[in-house]
Amino acid sequence: MSNNSSKQVLLSVIGVAILVVAVVGVSFAFFSYTTTGETPNTVKTGSIIFTASTDSLALTNVFPTQSAYTGDGEIATVSINGNTTYAEGIDFVVRAINVANADATNKIIPTITVTAANVPDKVTFTDHYTGNTITGDTVLCRGHINPNQEVALTDAITITAFYDRTKYHITDNTLEAITNAGIKPDYVTGATTLVKPADWNALSADGKTAYSFKIQINATQGTAGRLQ
Amino acid sequence: MENNVKKGTISSIIGAILIILIVVGVTYAFFSYTKTGETSNQISTGEISFQFIDGDEINITNAFPISTAEGIALTGENNICTFVIKGNIAQGDINYTITAIEGDPSTDPSKTNRFYDEGIFMYIESDDVEGITFTPTEGYQEGKAVGALPLVLGTGTVTARTETTRNFTVKMWIDDSVVRIKDREDNTDTTDSIYTSDEYMSLYYSIKIQVEANA
Numbered sequence: 443m444s445n446n447s448s449k450q451v452l453l454s455v456i457g458v459a460i461l462v463v464a465v466v467g468v469s470f471a472f473f474s475y476t477t478t479g480e481t482p483n484t485v486k487t488g489s490i491i492f493t494a495s496t497d498s499l500a501l502t503n504v505f506p507t508q509s510a511y512t513g514d515g516e517i518a519t520v521s522i523n524g525n526t527t528y529a530e531g532i533d534f535v536v537r538a539i540n541v542a543n544a545d546a547t548n549k550i551i552p553t554i555t556v557t558a559a560n561v562p563d564k565v566t567f568t569d570h571y572t573g574n575t576i577t578g579d580t581v582l583c584r585g586h587i588n589p590n591q592e593v594a595l596t597d598a599i600t601i602t603a604f605y606d607r608t609k610y611h612i613t614d615n616t617l618e619a620i621t622n623a624g625i626k627p628d629y630v631t632g633a634t635t636l637v638k639p640a641d642w643n644a645l646s647a648d649g650k651t652a653y654s655f656k657i658q659i660n661a662t663q664g665t666a667g668r669l670q
Numbered sequence: 671m672e673n674n675v676k677k678g679t680i681s682s683i684i685g686a687i688l689i690i691l692i693v694v695g696v697t698y699a700f701f702s703y704t705k706t707g708e709t710s711n712q713i714s715t716g717e718i719s720f721q722f723i724d725g726d727e728i729n730i731t732n733a734f735p736i737s738t739a740e741g742i743a744l745t746g747e748n749n750i751c752t753f754v755i756k757g758n759i760a761q762g763d764i765n766y767t768i769t770a771i772e773g774d775p776s777t778d779p780s781k782t783n784r785f786y787d788e789g790i791f792m793y794i795e796s797d798d799v800e801g802i803t804f805t806p807t808e809g810y811q812e813g814k815a816v817g818a819l820p821l822v823l824g825t826g827t828v829t830a831r832t833e834t835t836r837n838f839t840v841k842m843w844i845d846d847s848v849v850r851i852k853d854r855e856d857n858t859d860t861t862d863s864i865y866t867s868d869e870y871m872s873l874y875y876s877i878k879i880q881v882e883a884n885a
Contacts (some may be wrong), residue, residue, distance in 0.1 A: 483836065
């Protein structure tokens with residue numbers, strides 16, 4: 443009985459196998475050809491590197507002055523490193539970004555000046571910010587690094603901030619009163635902002651910050667239409 | 671007893687032979703006719719041929735992400751892969767498939783990491799030839815991410831009765847709609863298609879074109 447079952451199973455398997463071979467056999471191609479191209483097609487990436495670092499300024503005990511500060515810790519600097527094999531080089535932008543300052547209710551915006559070291563043939567600086575008072579996010583400088591030129595510029599860009607005496611005057615008097623009193627200093631102009639001493643003092647009282655900003659550097663691959 | 675059996679067997683064989691001789695002999699003797707047709711019935715093999723002829727290859731060594739339109743517009747030496755399919759079949763069709771398969775591993779010590787498949791786009795185009803049809807896989811006539819290898823770029827059929835050729839061009843690039851090179855202090859994005867500068871410069875991608883034909 444067991445032997446008969448085994449034989450039946452065996453015969454069934456053989457039958458199915460013959461059937462499969464018969465069907466597939468009919469489907470087999472009479473011609474087949476396969477080949478593969480000998481040389482591989484390859485894409486290898488290029489290189490684009492850009493890094494930047496900043497040193498920030500920290501001004502304390504500030505009053506309106508005639509010129510910007512230049513001492514240690516009184517200027518912000520940007521150092522740049524870059525190198526690329528990209529044909530259009532690297533474009534970069536340096537911006538001053540306002541920081542939300544909850545401390546100061548009456549912020550007084552300083553004058554920012556930007557100077558950039560000129561490094562011929564490798565880096566081009568454009569759009570230097572030239573001393574207008576910043577509002578919002580302000581482009582301080584644009585630059586471009588040429589392709590295949592290794593750039594390592596320490597303190598390539600210098601940024602200063604100060605309250606310009608020609609723009610700010612600390613007094614309890616009105617500009618009219620000052621003028622009428624005949625004591626109008628030559629640096630006082632019609633565009634002068636008068637700040638009461640109490641308000642000036644309150645700007646930085648109890649550890650508050652009168653104004654703060656951050657420096658942001660963005661770099662992208664160069665474009666053919668970039669500013670030079 | 672044993673002898674009788676042998677005799678019987680021999681007698682049976684002899685009898686059978688006699689019967690055959692009588693029947694066949696009578697047939698031959700009764701009527702005989704021989705005729706050879708004038709036209710021969712011939713079987714000759716049909717002509718079939720299929721060839722893949724390799725042409726230019728892609729060898730881009732300083733690749734940066736570009737747009738799909740720029741990728742499709744690539745031309746010139748080292749930027750495009752070209753090949754030809756040549757074939758004919760006397761009767762019936764030859765069906766063929768063009769596939770991009772994994773190429774060779776990099777031997778460049780500065781390019782040791784294989785590119786992410788979704789960041790590589792491919793495109794295939796072909797001239798229009800009577801006798802060899804071609805249908806690109808959907809999307810690869812407009813440029814599309816490889817996705818994964820092997821990748822069937824298209825299929826076609828040779829119906830030509832005389833030898834016919836069809837030209838093909840394949841393009842491959844890093845597409846800027848997907849790939850970003852991004853360095854930033856607060857970068858926490860670890861998406862496969864976003865590379866740092868250091869990661870990006872170590873990448874390569876390699877494919878070969880394979881053609882398979884059946885009839």
